[in-house]
Amino acid sequence: MEEQILADGCRNGEGAARRELYDRFAGRLMAVCMRYAGDRATAEDLLHDAFLKIYGAFDKFSYRGSGSLRAWMERITVNVALEWLRTRNRRGFTELDEGRVAATVAEPEPTSSEMASVPREVLMRFIAELPDGYRAVFNLYCIEEYSHREIAQMLGINEKSSSSQLFRARTLLARRIRDYLKTH
Incomplete structure (x- = not known):
């Protein structure tokens, strides 16, 4: 089913269209949820919430060509x-690091050939194991390509904190990758 027809069907509440939408995009959206949640159970809850929000927001979707439906769903x-x-x-479960002075020493980033030798699943596990704040900023900056100003607004932190958390996330990831490469 073409994206625009699929979107129209979902907008009209058609069960078959909603099923196809889920079947077609659940895997990709689950990967997005895993990048932010860090564990499968939480990611599944987020995916469920995202689809509820998506199904309820089709009146706001406007088709803008191939890929626009996927991009809109990923944004949601x-x-x-x-x-x-x-x-x-x-609620106090996690803390976004507000730019406290770090005793972190920059780790040289792995080369592209070193990165190519690390399996994708391993890289995703390393990202999932980052502290919540680091993981969120890393995803928003490196994968979603938001600026530090946009990230700061989204997370309710200042721009320097966003930059600091990205630095620390990259340093932790570089260290984990180097350790992995030493043993594999």
């Missing part, structure tokens, strides 16, 4: 994940 999913992170932060 990222927003659901960010809201989850903000809620956790308000």
Whole structure:
């Protein structure tokens, strides 16, 4: 089914269209949720919440060509994940590092050939194991390609904190990758 027809079917509440939408995009959106949640059970909850939000928001979707449906759904999913992170932060479950002085020494980033020798699943596990704040900033900056200003607004932190958390995330990832390469 073409994206525009699929979107129209979902907008009209057609069960077959909603099933196809889920079947077609659940895997990709689950990967987005895993990048932010860090564990499968939480990611599944986020995916469920994202699809509920998606199904309820089709009146706001406008088709803009091939890929626009996927991009729109990914944006909603990222927003659901960010809201989850903000809620956790308000409840005191996680703390977004507000730029405290770090004793972290920059780790040289692995070369592209070193990166190519690390399996994707291993890299994703390393990202999932980052502290919540580091993982969120890393995903938003490196994968979603937001600026530090945009990230700061999304997470309710200042730009320097976003930059600091990205630096620390990259340093931790570089260290984990170097350790992995030494043993594999």
